Structures are given as C-alpha cells and as structure tokens.
Amino acid sequence: xxxxxxxxxxxxxxxxxxxxxxxxxxxxxxxxxxxxxxxxxxxxxxxxxxxxxxxxxxxxxxxxxxxxxxxxxxxxxxxxxxxxxxxxxxxxxxxxxxxxxxxxxxxxxxxxxxxxxxxxxxxxxxxxxxxxxxxxxxxx
Numbered sequence: 001x002x003x004x005x006x007x008x009x010x011x012x013x014x015x016x017x018x019x020x021x022x023x024x025x026x027x028x029x030x031x032x033x034x035x036x037x038x039x040x041x042x043x044x045x046x047x048x049x050x051x052x053x054x055x056x057x058x059x060x061x062x063x064x065x066x067x068x069x070x071x072x073x074x075x076x077x078x079x080x081x082x083x084x085x086x087x088x089x090x091x092x093x094x095x096x097x098x099x100x101x102x103x104x105x106x107x108x109x110x111x112x113x114x115x116x117x118x119x120x121x122x123x124x125x126x127x128x129x130x131x132x133x134x135x136x137x138x139x140x
Contacts, residue, residue: 046108
C-alpha cells in the first residue's frame with residue numbers, strides 16, 4: 001500500500017513538473033503574414049526524393065490528390081531555387097521567417113509524403129563571402 005502511494009505521488013509530481021515546464025505551453029500559430037528579414041530569415045533546402053518504385057504519373061496523381069501543388073510553397077515563402085536532380089528528385093531552397101518553419105514542415109508531411117521521401121537542410125547564403133574570398137586570393 002505504501003509503495004503504491006509513493007508511486008502515485010511520484011506520478012503526480014512528474015505530471016505537475018511537465019505541465020509547468022516552459023516548453024509545455026501550447027504552440028501559437030505562426031504569423032502567416034510574417035516576411036523574412038535579415039534578423040528572422042532562414043533558408044531551408046528540401047530534398048524531395050522520388051519513390052522510384054512507382055511511375056511518375058502515379059506519383060503526380062497522388063501529389064495532386066494530397067493537395068501538394070495547392071499548398072506548397074505557402075504564400076509569403078520565397079522560392080530561392082527549385083531544381084530537378086536527375087536520379088534523386090527535386091531540390092527546393094526556400095527563404096522564410098523562422099516562425100514559419102513548422103508550417104512548411106507540416107505542409108510537406110501532409111501533402112508530399114508517399115510520393116517523396118524528404119530530407120531537410122537549414123542553409124545560408126554564402127555566395128558573397130565565397131566570391132570575396134576568391135577575389136582576395138586572386139590578388140595575392
């Protein structure tokens with residue numbers, strides 16, 4: 001009986017701790033009107049790897065049925081590049097406010113899974129730095 005009471009008190013204490021933890025608060029919806037600015041922008045490269053065991057027409061029909069083309073990319077998210085990588089699938093780089101990362105992830109989860117296997121890579125623009133480093137090296 002005493003052991004059961006201790007277990008019950010432990011469970012109640014753990015539940016209370018979890019409820020009061022900072023991360024336990026409900027997530028707020030991202031501001032769909034948010035636009036990327038230098039202080040909040042992230043770039044995200046997404047590999048949309050085709051399921052090569054199925055024909056392309058079947059994959060496209062499933063994407064259409066799941067609403068991929070209607071939902072992706074969401075309004076206000078900038079498409080930096082969108083390429084077909086032969087033998088892999090599609091590679092999309094987006095620029096978006098960090099607050100909208102979850103929204104983009106959920107769109108992929110609900111509308112692209114099945115036809116695509118996905119990989120996500122946070123990225124940043126290095127072009128100006130790379131060119132500057134190259135130019136400096138050429139002057140030496």
